[in-house]
Amino acid sequence: MEAVLNKAEAIKLLEIDPWLKPFEYDIGLRMDRYSAVKRALLGDAPNLKAIANGHLFFGFHPADGGWYYREWAPGAQALNLIGDFNEWNTKAHPLNKKENGCWEIFIPGEDALAHMSRVKVRVKANGISRDRIPLYIKRIDKDSGTGDFAGQIWQPPEPFRWTDGDFYVDHSRPLFIYEAHVGMSQEKEGIGTFKEFTDNMLCRVKANGYNTIQLMAVMEHPYYGSFGYQVSNFFAVSSWMGTPDDLKELINTAHSMGITVLLDLVHSHSVKNFAEGINEFDGTEYQFFHSGSRGDHPAWDSKLFNYGKHEVIHFLLSNIKFWLEEYHFDGFRFDGITSMLYKHHGLGVAFDNYKKYFSMDTDLDAVTYLQFANELIREVRPDAVTIAEDMSGMPGMCLPIEYGGIGFDYRLAMGVPDFWISTLRKCSDEEWSMHRMWHELTTRRAGEKNIGYAESHDQAMVGDKTIIFWLADKEMYWHMAKGDNSLHIDRAISLHKLIRFITMTLAGEGYLNFMGNEFGHPEWIDFPREGNGWSYKYARRQWSLAENRNLKYEYLYAFDRDMISFAKSYNIPGTGYATNLWIDERDKIMAYSKSGVVFLFNFNPSTSFTQFGIPVEEEGEYRVVFDTDDKRFGGQSRIARDIVYRTTRLPEKGDKPGIIIYSPSRTALALEKV
Numbered sequence: 001m002e003a004v005l006n007k008a009e010a011i012k013l014l015e016i017d018p019w020l021k022p023f024e025y026d027i028g029l030r031m032d033r034y035s036a037v038k039r040a041l042l043g044d045a046p047n048l049k050a051i052a053n054g055h056l057f058f059g060f061h062p063a064d065g066g067w068y069y070r071e072w073a074p075g076a077q078a079l080n081l082i083g084d085f086n087e088w089n090t091k092a093h094p095l096n097k098k099e100n101g102c103w104e105i106f107i108p109g110e111d112a113l114a115h116m117s118r119v120k121v122r123v124k125a126n127g128i129s130r131d132r133i134p135l136y137i138k139r140i141d142k143d144s145g146t147g148d149f150a151g152q153i154w155q156p157p158e159p160f161r162w163t164d165g166d167f168y169v170d171h172s173r174p175l176f177i178y179e180a181h182v183g184m185s186q187e188k189e190g191i192g193t194f195k196e197f198t199d200n201m202l203c204r205v206k207a208n209g210y211n212t213i214q215l216m217a218v219m220e221h222p223y224y225g226s227f228g229y230q231v232s233n234f235f236a237v238s239s240w241m242g243t244p245d246d247l248k249e250l251i252n253t254a255h256s257m258g259i260t261v262l263l264d265l266v267h268s269h270s271v272k273n274f275a276e277g278i279n280e281f282d283g284t285e286y287q288f289f290h291s292g293s294r295g296d297h298p299a300w301d302s303k304l305f306n307y308g309k310h311e312v313i314h315f316l317l318s319n320i321k322f323w324l325e326e327y328h329f330d331g332f333r334f335d336g337i338t339s340m341l342y343k344h345h346g347l348g349v350a351f352d353n354y355k356k357y358f359s360m361d362t363d364l365d366a367v368t369y370l371q372f373a374n375e376l377i378r379e380v381r382p383d384a385v386t387i388a389e390d391m392s393g394m395p396g397m398c399l400p401i402e403y404g405g406i407g408f409d410y411r412l413a414m415g416v417p418d419f420w421i422s423t424l425r426k427c428s429d430e431e432w433s434m435h436r437m438w439h440e441l442t443t444r445r446a447g448e449k450n451i452g453y454a455e456s457h458d459q460a461m462v463g464d465k466t467i468i469f470w471l472a473d474k475e476m477y478w479h480m481a482k483g484d485n486s487l488h489i490d491r492a493i494s495l496h497k498l499i500r501f502i503t504m505t506l507a508g509e510g511y512l513n514f515m516g517n518e519f520g521h522p523e524w525i526d527f528p529r530e531g532n533g534w535s536y537k538y539a540r541r542q543w544s545l546a547e548n549r550n551l552k553y554e555y556l557y558a559f560d561r562d563m564i565s566f567a568k569s570y571n572i573p574g575t576g577y578a579t580n581l582w583i584d585e586r587d588k589i590m591a592y593s594k595s596g597v598v599f600l601f602n603f604n605p606s607t608s609f610t611q612f613g614i615p616v617e618e619e620g621e622y623r624v625v626f627d628t629d630d631k632r633f634g635g636q637s638r639i640a641r642d643i644v645y646r647t648t649r650l651p652e653k654g655d656k657p658g659i660i661i662y663s664p665s666r667t668a669l670a671l672e673k674v
Contacts, residue, residue, distance in 0.1 A: 011027055011404035013395065013404035019354060023357075038372070048372060048375055052314070053318060056318075058102075059136030059235070060136075062110065065109070067107045067109075068106055069081055069105050069134070070105075071095065071121065072101055072135070072315075073101060073281060074282055074284075074287070076125045077283075078094065079094070079122070081120075081122075083118055085119070090129075115154070115155050115157065120134070120150050121133075125282055126283045133149065135278055136235050137233060138235055138236055138237070139237060140152060140220050140239045160249070160252075162252055163252060164252050167330075169260050169330050171383065173211065174510050174567075174572075175451065175512075176209060176211050176212060176567070177210065177513070179456055180205075181215075181227070182241045183238075186540060190536050193241050194249070197250055203257075206259060209564030210513070212260040213262070214387075214512070216228050217238055218237060222277075224240055230271040231271060232276040233278075244326075255328070262329065262332060262333055263331075263332050264333050265334050267305070267340075268305075268335055269305070270288070270303045271302055271303070272302055289306055290306045294343070298347065306365070313369055320332070330381070330383070331381070333412075334373070334386065337389050338389075341362060341390070342361050342362055343361045357394055370406050370408075371401050374407030375401060375407060385410070387409065387412060388412065390414070393445065398410060399448060410508075413444070413452045416441060417454060417458070419437075420499055421455075421464070421470065434589070437502070441506040449509040451509075451511065451512050452504065452508025453503065453508075455517055457514045460525045461525050469523065469524070472489055475489055476520075480545075480552045482552055493555060493556060494667070497559050498603065498666065498668055500560065501601075501668050502599075502601055504572070506578055509573050509574060509576065511567070511573055513560070518557060519560065520556045525539060555633050555634030556633070559632075562626070562633070570672075578592040578593065580592050582614065587604055587609070588604040591615065593616070597672055599670050600669050601668045602664065609663045610662050611662075612660070613650040613652065613660050614659055614661060616647060616657055616658050616659060621674040622645045622659055623644050624661075624670065627667060629669075639669050645660070647659055648660065
């Protein structure tokens with residue numbers, strides 16, 4: 001124990017957050033576990049990149065004079081490859097058992113397995129034979145007549161030609177992330193494709209100023225309505241939306257436009273399915289997952305990986321390397337981190353003190369795996385980006401591993417959308433707390449970067465509401481025409497702009513928006529299911545609303561585009577913390593400075609202040625460079641852009657230097673020093 005304590009004393013995480021001092025031993029234990037498991041995994045290999053090659057050995061690989069097919073199935077009694085190439089003969093192509101639970105067959109003939117051949121493997125275990133999909137298959141084919149899923153050989157005669165060799169992620173610029181689901185990205189009542197996204201959406205993302213897209217539901221999932229979070233085949237591109245080459249074309253084109261592409265990576269759990277997934281592939285429940293109740297997620301009805309098993313670590317690390325190298329993804333948003341980190345999965349737990357991060361409920365194996373994942377990603381792509389979806393606030397999540405951290409670049413500021421929804425649900429406009437708003441938008445762990453967002457896909461699902469729907473509700477159906485004067489809609493549009501603007505400027509070192517929310521897409525997301533007659537009506541994006549010059553959606557669309565442009569011009573998210581200049585709880589006013597820009601927000605529902613004094617840090621002359629009241633954004637153009645404001649002393653605010661300016665109700669403005 002003494003050696004661990006001495007090691008922990010040198011961990012920089014403790015210097016960054018002194019509140020962790022009582023948990024010195026726990027953090028030392030974290031680092032000892034990381035070092036010991038890494039030594040065992042590597043053996044004589046120089047690094048994780050050298051061993052994360054399962055996808056290069058297992059699965060289907062052309063070779064001189066034929067094809068190799070290999071699987072890892074230690075609990076199986078027999079494996080037989082079947083497919084249309086052998087007329088689904090269950091005895092023609094038996095695999096031979098090798099060392100360490102590996103199985104192998106060489107199929108002579110370079111044309112023995114043709115491109116797009118359908119294949120399965122019959123696995124005999126415990127005396128029972130099941131037809132399964134190969135673990136490392138790159139594509140799944142669903143028979144439109146029978147609904148039967150099978151693996152599909154993907155080996156086109158002409159390999160895809162990449163042209164993005166000089167693309168890299170510039171970490172000096174903030175991320176403006178466009179979270180997107182390819183299938184529901186089109187206006188048609190059906191499933192959008194990778195090709196349609198490339199043709200119709202990338203130009204939209206670029207024009208709106210976003211420099212990063214975060215693609216959901218890319219990994220194969222049998223149930224479309226799972227939003228891609230019930231993954232069945234970890235090396236396969238979602239067959240719902242196109243082919244592997246279609247996805248490569250999307251990413252290659254995005255790179256040519258200067259757009260970073262992140263994969264929404266699901267390593268937190270796996271679908272239970274036998275026919276489509278990896279569950280009990282070799283006949284044992286413990287091949288990939290924990291045994292017994294620990295292997296089942298009580299809320300998601302899915303299987304939970306055993307991160308303490310070296311073969312599982314190898315499988316998942318190889319998966320990461322595969323997506324980076326095969327598809328040129330620029331990084332990952334890791335889904336469900338909280339569920340991974342704790343044996344209780346964060347369900348019903350309030351993380352209100354540090355003891356809850358370092359208890360018997362913490363899964364140290366998962367912590368170690370996440371450290372390995374981040375280390376491997378940097379070895380393969382030093383410029384890659386990693387984002388953690390963790391609602392618990394685990395200390396060190398976004399600090400380097402050598403500091404005692406877990407190694408992510410960013411964490412999602414998940415408390416921010418929760419704050420906004422709670423405020424909209426529970427508080428009248430007069431009850432909004434400026435101090436609580438400042439606290440929720442600015443409080444984060446020292447040295448750890450956040451992606452701020454007001455809402456993501458989570459808030460758009462059936463059972464919840466988007467911000468615009470909380471604000472406008474059914475009035476959106478009747479009063480969004482520009483000629484329709486509705487105080488209810490005016491309020492909704494004004495607050496929608498204020499919420500997004502203050503979130504973007506305060507809540508993180510990057511910013512995220514879910515597609516369509518930027519213009520206040522109406523209603524919710526409801527995927528086809530029995531309860532809605534298998535309709536796609538609510539699983540699409542109605543871009544025509546934003547582009548209709550007669551509707552008020554155009555105001556919000558223009559505002560979002562100009563807000564992003566303004567933020568990039570002044571590097572707003574990229575400059576860290578803001579300075580609180582003034583908060584007035586009674587009048588619902590907040591002022592702060594960031595990146596040399598002074599911001600003034602008036603959340604008052606009825607009062608405009610004709611002579612409001614804003615304290616500033618530097619004396620001089622100021623002018624308005626951006627405001628939410630512009631007519632192009634559905635405002636009343638009450639804020640002058642052509643006036644230069646000279647500082648004066650503000651006796652009512654401690655005789656601080658400041659400027660006197662008109663602050664209309666429910667508006668925000670930004671000033672720069674001339």
